[in-house]
Amino acid sequence: MTSFVKPFIRRKNEPTNALGLVRADYDGAMSTLCAGCGHDAVTATMARAFFELSIEPHKAVKVSGIGCSSKTTAYFLRDSHGINTVHGRMPSVATGAIAANHELAYIGVSGDGDSLSIGLGQFVHAMRRNVNMLYVLENNGVYGLTKGQFSAAADIGSTAKKGAVNELPPIDPVSLALSVGATFVARGFSGDRDQLLPLIKAGLKHKGFGLIDVISPCVSFNDHKGSTKSYAHTYKYYNPAIHADYVPPSEQIKADYAAGEVMPVKLHDGGEIRLRKLENGYDPRDRAAAIGKLFESGQSQEIITGLLYINENDKDMHEMARMEDRPLNQIPYDELNPGAAKLKELQKGFR
């Protein structure tokens, strides 16, 4: 536990966003994670993304499960809606919330334990349904909150702090997402916010399920020699392959890129994602190519990051299930609850 709080200080000439809010208005409670935790960097980057997108804090929803990563929803957007659910059950709660009001910005924060072990089923089905949310998986390869046991994301050969070697194959959330139909699949690193910030912004603006698997080192239990999720290891094998910039609709005119260098992808909100640093011939809109690229990089120790796959054409859950377009809180009560007589009539149809 930390003994201090970060003070809220207004300074002169401080930058504000379109709503007149300052960056610190998007902060939350003081983080209680270990000093140097990668999750704190991700938290700060999420806060900045919401600030730069000028999303009103009360129009954002934070959902999480259990674990170090899931605690972090308390540490940003203090004026937003949020819920810590049962371990691994965040996708269900998020699905329900989105069904009730799909006009808010949903961000789910989870970890490799919450998503890849106890909550694996939930995680997969949310992707399969293409629930319109951004799912940030803070991946450190260990159960930090219970003192450093291997998680399902630990690589073969990676060692624990006391020297035990992991022999089980890892579950790679990115490959998994590609195989079950997620429509925005990215990998990032807590140590590279220049890449992570636009990924989070793009993921929030993408319509459908967005997954960002963020390598986020655990300083206390998985930052030693022999770990494949340490700061040193990640920096060493880090390959920021595909950089994605989110460009809001208002800034569309400023097209300052040469053809071939940049691949623009139109988004539903009128903005676009501009992909840079692409290797020759690689098209992140091609799922097979993305899967191939991933396996290829898996042969070496290289950690390929960036926006690996994007598909703006698939229907999201709301559209697929032909759900009511209006948020439930905007529907008049007698329409929402037509009464016992109407119910009886409805039930008749099923007899």
Added chain:
Amino acid sequence: MRPTNTRNPDYFHKVVDCQWACPAHTPVPAYIRLIAQGRYSDAYMLNRDSNVFPGILGRVCDRPCEPACRRGRLEEEPVAICRLKRVAADHRGDITDSLPKKPAKTNGKRIALIGAGPASFTVANDLAPLGYECTIFEKLSEPGGLMRSNIPAFRLPEQVLSEELGYILDMGVELKLGHSVDSMDALLEEGWDAVFVGTGAPRGKDLNLPGRWDTKDEDNKDSENIHIGIDWLESVAFEHTKKIGKNVLIIGVGNTAMDCCRTSLRLGAKNVKVMARKPREFFKASVWELEDAEEENIEIIVNHSPKSFVIKDGKLTGMVFELLEYEIDAGGKIISQKVTGETTIPCDDVILAIGQDNAFPWIEETSGIKLDKWQVPEVDEATFESTRKGVFFGGDAAFGPKNIIWAVEHGHQAAISIHKHCQGKMLTGRLPNEVEMAPTKMGMFEWRYSNSYDDAARRKMTHVELTKRFADLDVEVELGFTAEQIATEVERCLNCDIQTVFEASLCEECDACIDICPVECLAMTPDAEDEDQLRASLSASENIEGQALYVSDALPLTGRVMIKDEDVCLHCGLCAERCPTAAWDMKESLIQIHYADEQDGGQKRGLGT
């Protein structure tokens, strides 16, 4: 870019805005911490090392430190530095044992100091304990110079002044009162080893407008109701002048004007107007002096330019003013002015407070001391030596009117020169400033300074009630800080001298410091050719105050650099608390400034508070 060299003594010194802005470089945060610990005597002595007169300056300093205060860069007012200095003086115990002593025997070198103001007294303070025989010549009957004659007793009580001057006289300094030096040549013939001129800028400016010399009296055309501000204040201080008319106009709006208007009220004036040519933003007076005057219902009238004096039957009855209108550009500069009309304001007395000049009628050309056409002597800016070897100038006498704290700094520097001169050494080659870094870490999240940010507002000093303060000329208006005010105000200091010190080789680039920083002054970024490129990666990158950008060595994992904007850093230490590898640390920067006693093999004073 080249990594920042924090070993340069000026680097961290500049970060301590108040200390850097202070002409005498008083270690402000260090003495505020001593006050916080209740160590008032230690705080007083630490002050005294650099500014010599903490009790006096704690009341009437020009406070260049306060506009510079880092706190002012938040949406807040600066720390009440000056008031806290007074706290140290008010609550100090008996410090006489800690003062430099009168030496057992002198070194036989005789120094003449002309004018008993702050500059001469500082020279004596630095030299007498070393064995120099210092003699101060003063034409008035009391020592203090402008501090006695021009600063009214309701701002600076006589006893405070006498006590601090007394400390220096007790070091074996001879004071010759009522002894005016009328000829430099004659003085030089007396064979002094060195002469120091600290006679101030004694000539108040006159205003030669129509009517100025029109009184009836054939022998003396000067009106007895038109006064030169600094002369009038002196006359009041020495009780030659005891009353003034009901309606008084003060011409000019500097600090002398503020003293004149407030003194007038205490001599029986009922209606005092301060007449300013320009709008308020161009006033020369300090903001707090304006506020204190307005609190006493002084009316300050802007855009009135004096045109003539109205004399009826040989007596002053009023003044004519032109009404001005200014055009001011976006940068706040006057681009044009026009006269829109004229008005006559009746009055009984006029006090002219429009500036003062140097005057050395007693320095002959034959002395070899060159004066320019404005009577300002040619003085070396580092050694304070004039064009005649062995004759030094300081205070207002050297470069024209400044203020007390500048006079003190001039005195320190002149004392070093005199010391070197008397030993036959080169005047240059003074000991350079040094910086020593002292650890402040006491344990986990524990530092030996109060690092948590306190958002309290600046405490306002209580003043004597308006109904009571005009009875006597020497009722001190400011009552000093209460215990609660002291306790709150000391916590407002951000401790800018506790520096963030970064060791790049320990950093593992986890970003923890960047996220915890409440003012977002840190970033890790690829190295770049110039500072602007690096600044672009900071979210608050405006460089308004001219503070430096710290650039680290290359970081071990990625070769990027850590940068820090010294401008907005609050020295809260959260980066160091958050850092898992202790790459950030908080260390106190002790700026060592060497005075006369430390030069040329003298023992260096230890520091550390």
